[in-house]
Amino acid sequence: MVEEVMRLFSVVTGWPGASGFGSASTAEQVTEGTDAKNLTVIVTGGASGIGEETARVLALRGAHVIIAARNLEAANATKEKIEGEEPSARVDVGKLDLNSLKSVRAFADNFLARNLPLNILINNAGVMFCPYQQSEDGIEMQFATNHLGHFLLTNLLLDKMKQTARESGIEGRIVNLSSIAHLHTYEEGVMFDQINDQSRYSDKKAYGQSKLANILHAKELSRRLQEEGANITANAVHPGLIMTNLMRHSAILMKIVKLFTFLWWKNVPQGAATTCYVAVHPSLKGVTGKYFTDCNEITPSAFARDEALARKLWDFSNKLVKKLGQ
Numbered sequence: 614m615v616e617e618v619m620r621l622f623s624v625v626t627g628w629p630g631a632s633g634f635g636s637a638s639t640a641e642q643v644t645e646g647t648d649a650k651n652l653t654v655i656v657t658g659g660a661s662g663i664g665e666e667t668a669r670v671l672a673l674r675g676a677h678v679i680i681a682a683r684n685l686e687a688a689n690a691t692k693e694k695i696e697g698e699e700p701s702a703r704v705d706v707g708k709l710d711l712n713s714l715k716s717v718r719a720f721a722d723n724f725l726a727r728n729l730p731l732n733i734l735i736n737n738a739g740v741m742f743c744p745y746q747q748s749e750d751g752i753e754m755q756f757a758t759n760h761l762g763h764f765l766l767t768n769l770l771l772d773k774m775k776q777t778a779r780e781s782g783i784e785g786r787i788v789n790l791s792s793i794a795h796l797h798t799y800e801e802g803v804m805f806d807q808i809n810d811q812s813r814y815s816d817k818k819a820y821g822q823s824k825l826a827n828i829l830h831a832k833e834l835s836r837r838l839q840e841e842g843a844n845i846t847a848n849a850v851h852p853g854l855i856m857t858n859l860m861r862h863s864a865i866l867m868k869i870v871k872l873f874t875f876l877w878w879k880n881v882p883q884g885a886a887t888t889c890y891v892a893v894h895p896s897l898k899g900v901t902g903k904y905f906t907d908c909n910e911i912t913p914s915a916f917a918r919d920e921a922l923a924r925k926l927w928d929f930s931n932k933l934v935k936k937l938g939q
């Protein structure tokens with residue numbers, strides 16, 4: 614309760630939290646002085662919104678950034694924009710459609726074939742509140758795009774991340790973009806047995822379920838990495854409320870919500886701050902399995918803290934990607 618009151622106070626006033634940053638901090642501010650020249654970063658959905666700003670700022674700090682996007686035209690436009698601003702920026706693009714596990718595998722194969730290091734993976738891409746649809750693999754779209762595609766992508770790139778961390782001695786980091794919307798999910802948290810059940814489908818709860826999955830994924834991944842002694846952290850973030858293309862299926866509703874909650878909203882540079890903070894800030898060395906908003910750690914929902922649920926989701930997702938890969 615005290616934590617929630619403090620957080621609301623900080624959101625409304627922009628007052629920084631314990632980290633020294635707060636809701637008004639921008640991605641450039643939280644990475645000020647960061648030398649990212651030794652880092653290779655993949656940002657999914659890096660061609661628009663929060664992902665685009667994340668890619669821009671990390672490239673500005675010297676990182677080699679790979680924008681993984683389903684729309685290569687938009688990704689190339691982002692690359693050109695960043696290079697126009699910073700001619701020495703190292704930005705590449707790669708085709709990734711998270712609705713298709715085949716596309717996820719092809720992206721990972723192409724990346725691994727280049728034999729580049731990989732220090733940071735930012736699982737940012739997402740869709741919100743779409744009407745009931747299924748992915749190419751026949752899985753409910755929000756769960757497939759926001760969670761399952763990222764689950765497989767992370768697993769396929771994990772050995773490369775471990776190798777990079779071992780050889781470079783630099784801590785690897787995985788950042789999952791979740792949301793405060795993880796609080797509003799189905800009554801059992803994740804409806805494993807009915808993941809594709811259209812009769813129970815709620816566009817809002819399915820989004821909440823997928824964002825809960827993003828936190829549970831980071832939590833279980835973190836536990837496994839710690840158990841192995843791998844020098845890689847995994848955390849989840851809520852970026853805040855930012856008017857982006859994400860609202861495409863709920864533009865009118867979100868404009869009305871914004872009217873009554875305008876103090877809570879951020880611009881895109883502020884929206885990318887928590888991702889960039891968790892991805893590169895030195896004060897988070899060794900911090901793993903946590904959930905952040907406004908560049909500060911907070912406590913997520915009871916479902917998101919449930920270790921058994923996190924393991925169950927891991928096993929479920931693992932079986933599903935294996936089954937769909939056959």
Ligand SMILES: NC(=O)c1ccc[n+]([C@@H]2O[C@H](COP(=O)([O-])OP(=O)(O)OC[C@H]3O[C@@H](n4cnc5c(N)ncnc54)[C@H](OP(=O)(O)O)[C@@H]3O)[C@@H](O)[C@H]2O)c1
Nearest residue numbers: 658661662663710711712738739790792854855857858859
């Ligand atoms: N904006 C907010 O208020 C807010 C709040 C909480 C959490 N978040 C989270 O923040 C993340 C970024 O959202 P945003 O606000 O920056 O929205 P956005 O501008 O729509 O960015 C989302 C990105 O994901 C990409 N994407 C969607 N489906 C994809 C797929 N099947 N394969 C590959 N890429 C795909 C989109 O590509 P296309 O352009 O091709 O669709 C877009 O580049 C999301 O995970 C979202 O859930 C946002």
